[in-house]
Amino acid sequence: xxxxGRTEPVFLILTALIDEPxxxxxIVQEVRRITDSRVDLRIGTLYGALTRLSEDGLVEAHxxxxxxxxxxxxxxxxxxxxxxxxxxxSRMAADAAVAISRLxxxxxxxxxxxxxxxxxxxxxxx
Amino acid sequence: xxxxGRTEPVFLILTALIDEPxxxxxIVQEVRRITDSRVDLRIGTLYGALTRLSEDGLVEAHxxxxxxxxxxxxxxxxxxxxxxxxxxxSRMAADAAVAISRLxxxxxxxxxxxxxxxxxxxxxxx
DNA sequence: GCTCATATATCGCGAGCCGATATATCTTCT
DNA sequence: AGAAGATATATCGGCTCGCGATATATGAGC
Numbered sequence: 001x002x003x004x005g006r007t008e009p010v011f012l013i014l015t016a017l018i019d020e021p022x023x024x025x026x027i028v029q030e031v032r033r034i035t036d037s038r039v040d041l042r043i044g045t046l047y048g049a050l051t052r053l054s055e056d057g058l059v060e061a062h063x064x065x066x067x068x069x070x071x072x073x074x075x076x077x078x079x080x081x082x083x084x085x086x087x088x089x090s091r092m093a094a095d096a097a098v099a100i101s102r103l104x105x106x107x108x109x110x111x112x113x114x115x116x117x118x119x120x121x122x123x124x125x126x
Numbered sequence: 127x128x129x130x131g132r133t134e135p136v137f138l139i140l141t142a143l144i145d146e147p148x149x150x151x152x153i154v155q156e157v158r159r160i161t162d163s164r165v166d167l168r169i170g171t172l173y174g175a176l177t178r179l180s181e182d183g184l185v186e187a188h189x190x191x192x193x194x195x196x197x198x199x200x201x202x203x204x205x206x207x208x209x210x211x212x213x214x215x216s217r218m219a220a221d222a223a224v225a226i227s228r229l230x231x232x233x234x235x236x237x238x239x240x241x242x243x244x245x246x247x248x249x250x251x252x
Numbered sequence: 253g254c255t256c257a258t259a260t261a262t263c264g265c266g267a268g269c270c271g272a273t274a275t276a277t278c279t280t281c282t
Numbered sequence: 283a284g285a286a287g288a289t290a291t292a293t294c295g296g297c298t299c300g301c302g303a304t305a306t307a308t309g310a311g312c
Contacts, residue, residue, distance in 0.1 A: 006134050009300070011221060018228040025259050034224050038217075042301050047261060049299085069308055070259050082233050085225060091164075093222035095137060098160050099215040102144040107208050132300095135269070151290050168270050173292060175268085196277060196290050 006088070009045045014058065014077060014085040021062040021076035024050065050075060058084055132214070135171045140184065140203060140211040147188040147202035150176065176201060184210055 016022060016030035028041045053059040058081035062074040077085070142148060142156040154167045179185040184207035188200040203211070 007299070008132050008217075008221065011225070015221070015225045015228060018225070019232045023259080024261095025257095035221070043260085044262085044301050044303085045299085048301090052299085067259095071307095072259075082229065086229055086233075089222045089225040089229065091134075092218050093226065095134065095141070095161070096215045096219035096222060099137070099141045099144070099211060100219065102141060103208065103212055103215065106145045107212075133268070149290080150292095151288095169291085170270050170272085170293085171268080174270090178268085193290095198290075 008039070009041060010049050010053070011085070011088060011092070012039060012041065013046065013049055013053070014081055014088075017059060017075060017077040018082070018085070021074040023065075023072040023074050026072075027075070053081070057081075134165070135167060136175050136179070137211070137214060137218075138165060138167065139172065139175055139179070140207055140214075143185060143201060143203040144208070144211070147200040149191075149198040149200050152198075153201070179207070183207075 012031045012035065013027055015034065016027045022030060024046055028043070028046060031039055031041045050059065054061065054075075057078055059075045060078055062076040065072040065074065138157045138161065139153055141160065142153045148156060150169075150172055154169070154172060157165055157167045176185065180187065180201075183204055185201045186204055188202040191198040191200065
């Protein structure tokens with residue numbers, strides 16, 4: 001199983017495809033939604049990533065639709081893609097947990113007031 | 127505040143420096159320890175990252191020691207570095223939480239047994 | 253008619269990870 | 283004594299990848 005590039009855009013593209021197949025622009029919108037408008041996926045990033053993910057078998061072209069003259073190419077997450085994403089999510093959660101735990105332990109007591117507002121472990125879970 | 131490259135190596139370097147100043151090789155060892163030997167930081171990655179992080183003011187050269195003819199250059203995390211790391215950790219935790227939540231909701235029920243073993247939210251928190 | 257949202261796709265620059273390489277000391281095993 | 287491995291620093295070049303720029307086309311709203 002190829003380890004995946006470890007970058008946020010790719011991670012969020014796979015995450016957006018968990019529940020159902022989506023077309024390119026639909027992925028952009030879903031990523032914006034699940035990140036609470038924090039991440040605006042760049043169009044150049046998206047299609048480059050989709051090409052690579054398809055080659056690696058993590059996503060696959062599902063179907064093409066033509067709606068009012070506009071082409072819609074749907075992509076779906078493969079089982080391999082879901083497995084890689086799960087491993088990646090686990091890794092990220094572990095890394096974040098270590099950093100947050102250490103920050104609380106060593107940085108907070110010495111007077112970095114206000115920093116704790118950023119330590120929101122739960123995030124915008126959907 | 128510069129957003130930071132969003133890559134795991136840089137994130138772990140900053141994390142390793144939270145508790146106390148460390149020299150290059152000490153960072154490699156600490157990263158190996160806090161990731162439970164999962165991440166073996168590459169030497170080329172390390173020094174390139176330290177140069178960039180110094181230029182951005184997220185870490186700074188603390189002191190140079192000579193121990194048995196071997197030079198040790200210590201780096202420490204700056205307040206700016208701690209702030210950036212906290213923001214980054216928060217972002218990662220949020221992303222991971224969304225992915226894990228969605229994977230549980232949509233992927234697990236349809237028969238991807240065994241996948242849940244990877245969904246360890248707590249990770250190796252230290 | 254103009255602008256904005258929707259929808260796809262490609263090219264090139266810059267940033268960054270990492271393998272390879274170079275150099276030097278100390279300890280451990282044969 | 284010699285080899286190997288851990289400790290310790292640093293640089294260079296290739297490859298990957300994010301993203302800004304660019305191109306193209308339809309429908310809605312002003």
